[in-house]
Amino acid sequence: MSVKETTIAIQGTEEQGVPLPFKPHKTNSIQQIRYVCSIAAMHSASAIPRVIPITHCGPGCADKQFMNVAFYNGFQGGGYGGGSVVPSTNASEREVVFGGADRLRELIAASLQILDADLFVVLTGCISDxxxxxxxxxxxxxxxxxxxxxFAETGGFKGNNFTGHELVTRAIIDQYVGDYDGPREQGSVNVWSLLPYHNTFWRGDLTEIKRILEGIGLKVNILFGPESRGASEWKNIPKAQFNLVLSPWLGLQTAKHLEAKYRQPFLHVPVIPIGAKETSAFLRQVAQFAGIDVAAAEAFIAKEEGTYYRYLEDFTDFYAEYWWGLPARFAVIGDSAYNLALTKFLVNQLGLIPSKQIITENPPEEYRELIREQYRTIADDVATDVDFQEDSHIIHQLIRQSDFGHKPPIIFGTTWERDLVKELKGAIVEVGFPTSYEVVLARSYIGYRGALTLLEKIYTTAVSASA
Structure with a gap:
């Protein structure tokens, strides 16, 4: 079964081609959707070790979220509490007419008898809401x-899975972590960054984020993924010195809530670092904010840069030999976190030219100007525009109209772009939802180590595409 058979929640008509110049227009349908509904935040719950979501929704809702976000997206699997483990009320016509409270009560009681978890998170669907x-x-x-x-009310009309993620994190903070007025632990940080499972590489990326932050001397509550200590780590949230929001916008609502609830300051870094230049600058910014030992942080940075540039020095032999046949222009299609991070890296550290950047997760309007400003300052001498678009039909027309020069382009996108890239005779690196031609375990594309993996992927893809 292909991702096209499982992922499209709302279909438009089949593309027939649109005469140039193409002008996007609003319709009441979205072709090849690039996010899912709010209840998919069940993955935010199951991304915490030994936490199990319970869904109060119609039959098939939870399974569809799993198949879309966690299976046909890097084949990540369900983990301890996700996938087929998730209990569901499978609400029917009876619950629509008479209400489903009794059914939910029965399901919770049964789940407690059968499932071993440190925390249960009840999420609601459209029917119950x-x-x-x-x-x-x-x-x-x-x-x-x-x-x-x-519990968190996550009916589909509340928003997409990014919205649901913020609802779930706030529910855990308010209902499980609770009030706190004790001492703070200096040098400790809570990290709010990538959306678990929706970002295909979140596990490896969060592991690298924790590694480099610990490398400069911080104690890190990473909160999600295999490096998290689970529910006990969430209990320690109010004890941390500060919160770090490492994304263009996701996590800001949570950090502001923690600031109000616990008087806990936060640092917002909109660009997730890829490569030595961005990562070293990021670590210095965090070290300064945290007030930790600068000498120790600089020693770690020097060691990591030394390793990174030794590998890069060897890479230059390949680049010097094949530069004439490698892509010069690129497009990025995906959520804002990876879109911005990749664009910065490709421009500043590889010297590629941005042709089109399209953000697909429908960020809240209040954050869009802040995101646009980041693209206006990609480099000292490089600025580019960014489009916010959800409909693949429109996205693909915009890419067709982009100027990629005389060389085949390289597109950083999703499975939805594979046919388009063939049409353009270019190369594709799948970096976002849905990624259905990659099997992803612990791969990372960020930080020092992840950037080397990304370089391998980019140029293996480019060389293979030209063969």
Whole structure:
């Protein structure tokens, strides 16, 4: 079964070709969608070790979220609490007519008997939110008994899975972590960054983020993924010295909430670092904000840069021999976090020319100008525009109209772009949802080590495409 058979929630008509110049226009359909609905934040819950989501939704909703986001997207798998483990009420017509509170109560009680978890997270779907089930009251019955369980209302009309992620993190903070007015641990940080599972490489990337932050002397609550200590790490959130939001916008609402709740400051770094230049600048910025030992941080940076540039020196032999046949212009199509990070790296460290940047996750309007400003200052002498677009039909027309010069382009996109890239006789590196031609375990494309992996991927793809 292909991703096209499982991922499209809303289909437009088949592309028939549009005469130039193409002018995007609004329709009531989206072709080849690039995000999923809010209840897919079940993956944000299951991304925390030994946390299990419970879904109160219609039959098939949870399974579709898993197949879309965690299977046909790098074939990541479900982990301890995701995939086929997730309990669901499978709400039917009976629950629509009479309400599903009793069904949910029964499901929670059964889950507690069968499943071993440190925390349960109840997420609601469209049916329960529309009929008005009092999920909070049902969950509270178990909370007063000492059961570690929280709930978040994540019906599809609340937004996409980015919205759901913020709802789930806030639910855990308010209902499980709770109030705190104790001492702070200097040199400790909570990290809010990539969206688990939706970002295909989130596990390896968060591992690299934790490694480099620990390298300069910080104690890191990474919160999601295999390097997280699970629910106990979330309990330590209010003890941290500060929060780090490492993304263009995702996590800002959470950091602002923590600032109000615990008087905890936060540092916002919009560009996820790729390569030595960006990563070293990022670490220096964090070290200065945290007030940690500068000498120790600089020693770690020097060691990492030394290793990075030794590998890069060997790479230059290949680049000097084959530069004439390698792509010179590129496009990036994907969520803002990777889009911005890749564009910075490709321009500043590889000298490639940006032709088109398209952000696909529908960021809230209040953050869009901040994101645009980042693209206006990609480099000292390079500025570019960015488009916010969700519909693949429109996206592909915009790419067709882009100027890639006389060489075949390299497109950093998704499975949806594969046929388009063949048409353009270019090369494709799949870097976002859905990524259905990559099997991803612990791969990272960020930091020092991830950048080397990314270089391997880019130029192996470019050489293979020209063969």
């Amino acid at each position: 529309l009929v008005g089930d009092d999920v909070g009251s049902v969950v509270k019955e178990f909370q007063v008994q000492g059961v570690p369980i929280v």
